[in-house]
Amino acid sequence: xxxxxxxxxxxxxxxxxxxxxxxxxxxxxxxxxxxxxxxxxxxxxxxxxxxxxxxxxxxxxxxxxxxxxxxxxxxxxxxxxxxxxxxxxxxxxxxxxxxxxxxxxxxxxxxxxxxxxxxxxxxxxxxxxxxxxxxxxxxxxxxxxxxxxxxxxxxxxxxxxxxxxxxxxxxxxxxxxxxxxxxxxxxxxxxxxxxxxxxxxxxxxxxxxx
Numbered sequence: 267x268x269x270x271x272x273x274x275x276x277x278x279x280x281x282x283x284x285x286x287x288x289x290x291x292x293x294x295x296x297x298x299x300x301x302x303x304x305x306x307x308x309x310x311x312x313x314x315x316x317x318x319x320x321x322x323x324x325x326x327x328x329x330x331x332x333x334x335x336x337x338x339x340x341x342x343x344x345x346x347x348x349x350x351x352x353x354x355x356x357x358x359x360x361x362x363x364x365x366x367x368x369x370x371x372x373x374x375x376x377x378x379x380x381x382x383x384x385x386x387x388x389x390x391x392x393x394x395x396x397x398x399x400x401x402x403x404x405x406x407x408x409x410x411x412x413x414x415x416x417x418x419x420x421x422x423x424x425x426x427x428x429x430x431x432x433x434x435x436x437x438x439x440x441x442x443x444x445x446x447x448x449x450x451x452x453x454x455x456x457x458x459x460x461x462x463x464x465x466x467x468x469x470x471x472x473x474x475x476x
Contacts, residue, residue, distance in 0.1 A: 267431055267434060267435035268435070270431055271428070271431050271432070271435070271436070274424065274427055274428040274431060275428070277424055278424055278425065278428060281337070281420065281421050281424055282338075282341050282421075284417070285337035285338040285340075285341055285417070285421060286338055286341075288334040288335070288337065288338065288414065288417065289334060289335045289337075289338035289339075291334065292330060292331040292334040292335050292414075293331070295327055295330060295331065296327060296331050298327075299320075299323065299324050299327040299328075302320050302323065302324070303320045303324060305320075306320040319398060319399060319400045322396060322398045322400055322402065323400075326402075326407040326410075329407065329411045330407065330410050330411055330414065332414070333382075333410075333411050333412075333413070333414025333415050333418070334410075334413075334414040334417075335414075336414060336415070336417075336418040337414075337417050337418045337420075337421035337422075340418070340421055340422060340425065341421065341425075343446075343447065347367065347447050349447045352446075352447055353447070357438035357439065357442070358438070360441070360442055360446055361433050361438065361441045361442070364429060364441050364442060364444075364445045364446045365426070365429050365430060365433060365441065365445070367445075368422060368425060368426040368429055368445055369426060371422050371426075372419070372422045372423050372426050375415070375418055375419035375422050375423075376419060378415050378418070378419070379412065379415040379416045379418070379419045382408070382411055382412035382415040382416070383412045383415075383416065385408050385412070386405050386408035386409040386411070386412045387405075389403075389404040389405040389408055390403075390405035390409075425444065425445055426445075428444055428445075429441050429444050429445040432444055
């Protein structure tokens with residue numbers, strides 16, 4: 267079990283890094299979409315003309331940002347969980363609930379990723395085009411969307427496997443640390459760390475301007 271846990275930990279480090287990259291890439295694409303929309307609004311306001319198909323492209327961007335950020339949100343425990351009972355339960359019940367939640371999420375991800383891949387492959391085989399002036403081949407944005415869903419499935423399955431190994435061979439707190447909802451103390455510690463990091467960055471910025 268120790269060797270398996272080590273292999274899963276190394277795999278999760280790589281998956282977490284790739285998930286962070288995808289989330290940052292999605293953020294950059296979102297910023298570009300915002301700039302495109304602002305440019306479109308200004309051009310329409312000033313020149314009564316339209317240069318960019320911002321409405322169509324922004325829809326693709328929102329779908330891509332959502333799917334490419336799911337895995338990173340999973341690692342950051344940013345997905346919403348109803349934990350009123352969870353936080354009052356003992357470690358054993360928490361362990362069961364954590365593994366059950368990941369297992370149900372993995373099952374959902376299987377259907378989600380399969381649907382995304384089916385949609386993209388169907389559009390590719392039919393040569394479907396968007397019913398817009400841009401006539402985008404629909405398989406391109408749909409494939410990018412499906413990549414994020416499939417990666418979310420990979421991250422969920424690996425995290426589930428690691429949680430099961432932790433439940434079998436590690437202390438009770440290990441499963442919650444890996445996959446459980448953050449405790450109030452952890453949330454406070456995270457907020458304090460972010461505040462200290464922001465204060466340090468501000469101090470460094472002021473020092474650099476002198």
